[in-house]
Amino acid sequence: MEVARTYGGVVASQLDDHPNRAAALINFGLKAESFRTGHLPDKPMPAAYRYLNHMAIKSVADALKHPETLAWTNIFAPVELLQCFDLECVSVEALSSYFSGFWIEDSLLDRSDAAGFAPTLCSYHRTFLGGFESGIIPEAKAAITTSLACDGNVNTFRHIATQSHIPLFVIDVPYQKTEEATRYVVRQLREAIALLEQATGKKFDIDRLREAIRRENRSKQHYLSFLEKRRKHLYPATLTLTEFTLFATHLSIGSEWAEKFFEMLDSDVEKYPVDTSHRIFWVHVTPYAEPALASYFNYSDVYSIAADDFNLDFTGQLDENHPLEALAEKLIDNVYNGPLSRKVDIVAREIEHYDCEGAIEFCHWGCRQSAGGAQLLRSKLRDRGIPMLVLDGDAVDRRNNQDGQIRTRLEAFFELLDGRKGGTA
């Protein structure tokens, strides 16, 4: 941790005058894996997560090193299409987390504010924009984003695409599912494909997409099967690993390595002891750098995250015979789409299914979809007898977290759960 901190200081001090050097340092840092993951070296990381950890860091490092295969996306983008063009997807969220892992998010956030972007904007987006303004983000081949769940996307992507003259396609995901809505998205996916063909000079091969979809379906089956077994067994994890799982469920879903990871999860979990922890359902992002949360959850056998809505935002199987329709429906059916009442039902069902005692939602600074709905979600879950804790903080900007406040709320919530469970731990 201290290594990354000092290292971050070095990078930050280079930012102002030598953007290229800073970029080189970051590349080097990614390769050297001096990245701060919050993992305690003395605790054994399960095999599947070791693999995930390695691949997640590698995928970003490789992409940054080879911008000719780099595509900027957001976390919900249909990466299966981009894989057909051998593009490596790096999302705004992922890269900002990385910058935060190097302790340079503060300089980048300041840079974003000075450039005139709203300081109230989600700090994933601000960190990314700050990095872009500082010139430490290499130019990508193309950018693909979706309107799903998140306001920042359209404007952040438009800004970087216009400034760096790279092609951009915004996939607009309708709020309601109708046949027309699906057709509308399919048509956009076709346009995105055309744009990618032009940007890469490669021809789209639908059989490759089918292959990716088959891998994706198998991956999701393994994941669900893992979570099923995880109801009995405690598979040790950290907040960082929960966040890294998003690489496999989202940015790299459909890839060979993601499938391998899910296979490992599925086959490994039963080797672990019986789960006696307080099982928590997590809503939205996991702030891996937040000390109180990390100290309670990382490799803990007292409190564990049994499942989270982000990694489970779409669990259906895709129809390989109608791959574009399937991808369109995947976007529209996402838990993060549509009215909150839909999310309430899905989340409540998952909490029950995965035997969770309660839920925690982390309202990340600037995330309106999360903040705007958290109180309502809390009261709806309460009506169903499920306790939920809403925490405010920032998953990227360390300056913006009040650890004391988070700790107090968290401990009070745990005391409440202990009381319900009959006083353990």
Place this chain on the structure above:
Amino acid sequence: MIGYVCKYAPIELLHALGADPVRIEPLAVSFDAADACMHPNVCSFAKAVLEEMETGSYEGIVLTSCCDSMRRLYDALVDRFPEKFVYILDLPRHTDREACSLYAGQIRALARAYQEFSGAEFNRGCLIELFADGLRTPGQLRANGRPGQLSVGIIGARYNAAVGKLVEQCGMSVAFDLTCVGQNRDLSAAFGDGDVASELPELNDNELIEVYSEALLGQIPCMRMADISRREAFLKKALPQVDGVIYHTVKFCDMYAYEFASLRKLTDVPMLKIETDALRQSAGQVRTRVEAFAESLREEKGLMPAPSLIHRKGTAVYVLGIDSGSTSTNAVVIDGEQNIVSSLVIRTGARSIDSAHRACEEVLEQAGLKREDIAKLVATGYGRVSVDFADADITEITCHARGAHYFNPSVRTILDIGGQDSKAIRLNADGTVADFAMNDKCAAGTGRFLEAMARTLEVGIDELGPLSQQSTNKVQITSMCTVFAESEVISLIADNVDKADIAAGVHRAIAGKAYGLMHRVGLEPVYMMTGGVAKNPGVVAAVEERLGATLYICPEPEIVGAVGATLLGLDSLA
């Protein structure tokens, strides 16, 4: 009465359904209800709409799926008002044929739902008539205002009536309005020159709604749309035709700051960015900025306000300036030759007007003059409007610029850190304002912050600067908020960190904020620092280090604004 908030709402159709659609332009007194069911960080407009709905006079509301805040507002309203007609239209971000027919489907579904709710009939003739009217109204860009008036464009997120009124009061007429709701919607933009209006009666209902949807989506796009090239094209044409632009953003709405950031790089048209939060009490907060902006535009155009003629012939001329700030009240008297006759700085008491009276009396006494000897008395500063015995009032922005120019004509960027606010001003060569930025919302980076830190360190405010100069180690204060910075400092003290190092860290934190502010107006040397904090050598050194340049500090950095006020007063007598 049914509320709507978006220019893409099918207002004409709602009329044709017998509804009485009204644009909601809320000014809330508090966000208590909204904060309870949403979150304080949701866009303040959305929160104000929720508060407005609480008043009960609406039968319902038609929203669009504009942004996350709007979508969550919908969720909250549905939950809160199950008996009202709360409806959200799924507004596409693209505007091609498929998108238009998708939206047409949405509009039809809305019509069905409303008919079910109210039992009203759809009046086709009414829709055709209103739609045709909309098609025939002229485009967005209005003719310039009266000669001698300033013409401005307003861009950004929706603003409320109070802001509109303020713009008008400052003598600016609005040539175009490209904000969220847009006061005049232009439904013809999609169709070029074709006469669509006269063809409407020929269409069947389905086709009519298709064309209507096309017209709605064909308006000049707002920032949430995927393709904004028509917006850019419009601005390219419209910007050169106005004297200035007021860019309005809403607190906790992020969408429009992007456009502001890129427009700044794109155009030389003077731009003022203001942010409001839909609360009644904060409407006046932007007054100083808008006034100062109008003043600077007027100056640029050579449209100075008519000089008042209080000047009595045959006697020596004296002008008195009072800068009524929140922490200090500063007064200056100059003569007709621009010599400073007397000046003074006193602490502002509980009532700023009393302090202004006292400062006025004392500065006159010092100069050996009486009130009658003063040809013009000009007030500036935060409390300027309440100085009722002044002949004129001018904002501290314009006055500071002029005063700085007086002390050192080569100055181009001023940093002013006062007790409650801080600002950066960029000057033209003649001492007029080229650009400015202000921070008056939070204590970070102001004198108040320093005072709090001095208290925590248990040293006098005047000792803080010299103390920090003994620092040997770099300590970082990262918190941006006074409250948290205080606890950070306390824990540093508990860790036995040297007070001198902490003081230096505090100064660097302030310098960082100040630098950001100066960066926003453009960093053009020569730099000058004014205001009470300029007397703190620690802050000065920290800002200089951050800037990599020296700061010019005049002999009494607190009277710069008051001196500027007297000089502008003297100008008006000429």
